[in-house]
Amino acid sequence: MMLTTLTIGGIIIGSQLVLAQRFPPSQYFRPIRACRAHQPLQTNRSTDLLACTRETFRVSNIQDLDVDKNIVQISHENGYLIDSYNVTTSDGYILTLFRISGGRKSPARRGKPSVLLLHGWGNSCEAWIALPNDKNLVFMLADAGWDVWLGNFRGSSFSLQHTILNADRNLNFWDFSFHELGLFDFPVMLDQARRVSENDKVFVIGHSQGATATLVAASEVPGINEKIHAAYLMAPAVYIGGAYDPLTTPMLPIASTPGEDLIYNLLQGRIQLRNPRLLFSSLGIQPKDICQSRTLRCKLCDLPTLTPFIFNHNQMNYTNIPRMVSKLFDYATVKSFLHQVQNARSCSFRYYDRGARENLRRYGSRQPPSYNLNRVRGPIYLFWAEQDANVTPSDIQRLVSALPSETVRAVIRVNDDTFNHEDFSVGRDANVLVYKPLIDMMTEFNDRFEAGI
Numbered sequence: 001m002m003l004t005t006l007t008i009g010g011i012i013i014g015s016q017l018v019l020a021q022r023f024p025p026s027q028y029f030r031p032i033r034a035c036r037a038h039q040p041l042q043t044n045r046s047t048d049l050l051a052c053t054r055e056t057f058r059v060s061n062i063q064d065l066d067v068d069k070n071i072v073q074i075s076h077e078n079g080y081l082i083d084s085y086n087v088t089t090s091d092g093y094i095l096t097l098f099r100i101s102g103g104r105k106s107p108a109r110r111g112k113p114s115v116l117l118l119h120g121w122g123n124s125c126e127a128w129i130a131l132p133n134d135k136n137l138v139f140m141l142a143d144a145g146w147d148v149w150l151g152n153f154r155g156s157s158f159s160l161q162h163t164i165l166n167a168d169r170n171l172n173f174w175d176f177s178f179h180e181l182g183l184f185d186f187p188v189m190l191d192q193a194r195r196v197s198e199n200d201k202v203f204v205i206g207h208s209q210g211a212t213a214t215l216v217a218a219s220e221v222p223g224i225n226e227k228i229h230a231a232y233l234m235a236p237a238v239y240i241g242g243a244y245d246p247l248t249t250p251m252l253p254i255a256s257t258p259g260e261d262l263i264y265n266l267l268q269g270r271i272q273l274r275n276p277r278l279l280f281s282s283l284g285i286q287p288k289d290i291c292q293s294r295t296l297r298c299k300l301c302d303l304p305t306l307t308p309f310i311f312n313h314n315q316m317n318y319t320n321i322p323r324m325v326s327k328l329f330d331y332a333t334v335k336s337f338l339h340q341v342q343n344a345r346s347c348s349f350r351y352y353d354r355g356a357r358e359n360l361r362r363y364g365s366r367q368p369p370s371y372n373l374n375r376v377r378g379p380i381y382l383f384w385a386e387q388d389a390n391v392t393p394s395d396i397q398r399l400v401s402a403l404p405s406e407t408v409r410a411v412i413r414v415n416d417d418t419f420n421h422e423d424f425s426v427g428r429d430a431n432v433l434v435y436k437p438l439i440d441m442m443t444e445f446n447d448r449f450e451a452g453i
């Protein structure tokens, strides 16, 4: 007994000593929040507690046949031409890219302008089809005559292969953050779209972390800016010092402390949300019920209350919940999240904090260096939402002032007081409030370019 206690004590003290080398205790006493927290706009939120139950009851016998189909099947069935490509990054990750080159409304032909869509954290490219087929960005773009490329970052369920590492067996597979998505994934996906489409330049649309990766690439990868026509960034998670969402806020005290390693190891680098058996069984739902039953929908009604930064009652289409759940959630990677929380705490946009000693060795300074947003070349169009609790309006202001002023062509507030971070992919009216104006802007830009104006 005594011996066991001593051994455990020894392990704890030993690991403390090892960890203290990485993060000196002085780091723990830095302020939890360097930025002033954002004050959300007060809106008249309807607190109709029965709304969900009522809606759920109303739609409970509607079956959504697309729930169990993937993007390839859904595209085929709706008359879209879809191809897939595997590309390998310079650090060995094999990523799958999809291309939708045409459909019934706009058949495939050479010379269409290309656009690369980059999904957010915890998503795969299927998040772009979480809304019904006539209302999601992918098919709207294809119908409007665009050559649509769908990127899948490393660690999303379409991009789990590596030349050496095994995602299930090697924890190292998951040792990346949005830094690597920008440095390695972004350039190979962009180049593949350019090569196959034979377009010199490609348009880019990024949501949240997809936008972060775009800006990391634009500030770090030589020559990349010249390959981008224009970037349309929705809720870019760059500065998030004002974040008050329920994921980031409780993690702030852990940022840049040994607690990060603990969480990374405990979760083995990722959380699997795509087949969220754990989540569902803890809610008392059987896997066979997933996405169809009334029980599930009722339980999911609590989501807007539990995670207010993701879901928004006002923009929720209850009939679409099964499809939303099956398309939106994917693997959530731990280190990307920790990197964001570090930046939220330090109110900056900089490299991963590896502790003073390792920072000094890798970066030549005790503090991680900031990304040099001065190197970004536009044009850039920013879309932001009033009630975004992850990327707040004040964070967007910071980003706008950090970017070279000539690169920012437009900063667009979504015209809805309740619009939230995840509404960019699942909001009932995203097609009208965001996608339609975005496609119009891109089309106008492209027409002017082709006319040589």
Ligand SMILES: *[C@@H]1O[C@H](CO)[C@@H](O)[C@H](O)[C@H]1NC(C)=O
Residues within 6 Å of the ligand: 042, 043, 044
């Ligand atoms: C909120 O509701 C109050 C009382 O019904 C009303 O006077 C006010 O104009 C509303 N505010 C907004 C922003 O809709």
Ligand SMILES: *[C@@H]1O[C@H](CO)[C@@H](O)[C@H](O)[C@H]1NC(C)=O
Residues within 6 Å of the ligand: 084, 085, 086, 096, 161
């Ligand atoms: C891409 O890689 C995946 C996984 O290894 C494989 O199943 C798929 O057939 C490959 N696709 C192409 C187009 O090579």
Ligand SMILES: *[C@@H]1O[C@H](CO)[C@@H](O)[C@H](O)[C@H]1NC(C)=O
Residues within 6 Å of the ligand: 064, 131, 132, 135, 317, 318, 319, 320, 323, 428
């Ligand atoms: C709500 O979702 C359903 C199922 O996906 C869809 O058929 C319907 O058109 C959607 N309604 C609105 C208003 O978006």
